[in-house]
Amino acid sequence: LSLARARKAVSEKGVAPQKVDEDGGGEGRGLEPPEWARKAAGIGRTGAVGGSVLREGNEVKERMAKLMTKTSLHSSPRGAASPSSRSSAAASTIGGIDDEDVMAEVFRRDQEARESKERAKLEAEAAAVRAKMEEDKKREEEERMSAAQSDAVKRERLQKEIEVYEKSEEEMRADQARKKREKYAAEEQERERLKRERAEQRKKEERERPLTEKERKEKEKMEWLKSEKERKAREAKEKEEREEEERERQAREKREKALKEERDRDRQRRLEDSAALKVHEEKYAAFEIKAKAKIAVPFDDIPWPFCNDRLLLPTGGDTRKSIKVWSRRWHPDTWVKYEFPEGDRSKVLERVLEVSKDINAALAKYG
Secondary structure, three states, X not given: OHHHHHHHHHHHHOOOOOOEOOOOOEOOOOOOOOHHHHHHHOOOOOOOOOHHHHHHHHHHHHHHHHHHHHHHHHHOXXXXXXXXXXXXXXXXXEOOEEHHHHHHHHHHHHHHHHHHHHHHHHHHHHHHHHHHHHHHHHHHHHHHHHHHHHHHHHHHHHHHHHHHHHHHHHHHHHHHHHXXXXXXXXXXXXXXXXXXXXXXXXXXHHHHOOOOHHHHHHHHHHHHHHHHHHHHHHHHHHHHHHHHHHHHHHHHHHHHHHHHHHHHHHHHHHHHHHHHHHHHHHHHHHHHHHHHOOOOOOHHHOOXXXXXXXXXXXXXXXXXXXXXXXXXXXXXXXXXXXXXXXXXXXXXXXXXXXXXXXXXXXXXXXX
16 A cells, blocks of 8 residues: 555655665666656756755665565566556655655755754854954054154154254344354454544544644644633633532532521520410419319410410320320310300310310320
8 A cells, every 4th residue: 555655656756766776775876856846946857955964864775665566576576566566656755754744844944954054154144254453443443543653752842853954043033143243343454443543544644644833823723622621621610610609508508507597496496385374373273273163264265275376295204104194184074074154165176075085196196
């Protein structure tokens, strides 16, 4: 039954059995692959395949041919099939596995292997490309950094060269200006020397040449005019010096006179103040008696400490201590205790406040 189904499958698929060799193998070492196998493998009708696919396909074909040969030899004594039917039949299954499935699995494995190899190849190429790109990028970065450093070195060298050139140019200009000044100075000295030599030569010639009567008189006149000019200048200078001395003397006398007048006025003022202070002390003693007796004293009868609108201050001895006594004497708190006419009280207190301020100002001068 298996042999019949194999022959039927072979006849339906168009697979013709090959001539079997003595060792059990067929010509071409296997069956010719069917149309569907050739299409799956992408080969022609010649049955030529390469690599692992050819080896695996041939091995399957050899096993199938051996199986077909053994089946035909065992079935011939029984008369189950004729030689013609054996030549046209082939085994279609091996252990229940269809040859189509076998060939499909073979080609699927080969396809996967090729795809795996292709992927590995592409990944290797991609890795190589990435490595090359990284290397190129690194090399470009190094070249850029090297170029930047080279540009910086070039700029620094160029800047130094420019500075050296500018310095040399400045030194050259300064040297040229110095040489030019020296040349002008030398030319000016030479001109002055020639001018002096010519003047000396003329004087020498004039001295050696005898003078005429007219020239002699002219020379005498020039000498007289020169002496007169010098005399007048000398007299003017002496006169100016005398006038300056007179002005200084008058200014000195004026200052001395002013100082003397100031000393006289100060002495006269001290005398007047001393007399006025004595009178004031007498009047204030009388006023103090009345004030302590609660007698109302009018504004005009109060002995104010002024002489010719000048504030009187005690003199002699410890001036600061005497001024402090007057400061207490003319303090407003002292005067509020005294009696005054109704119309004069506010006026008196205002005047006392002014006097107290003046006395305190004078006391501040003495520290």
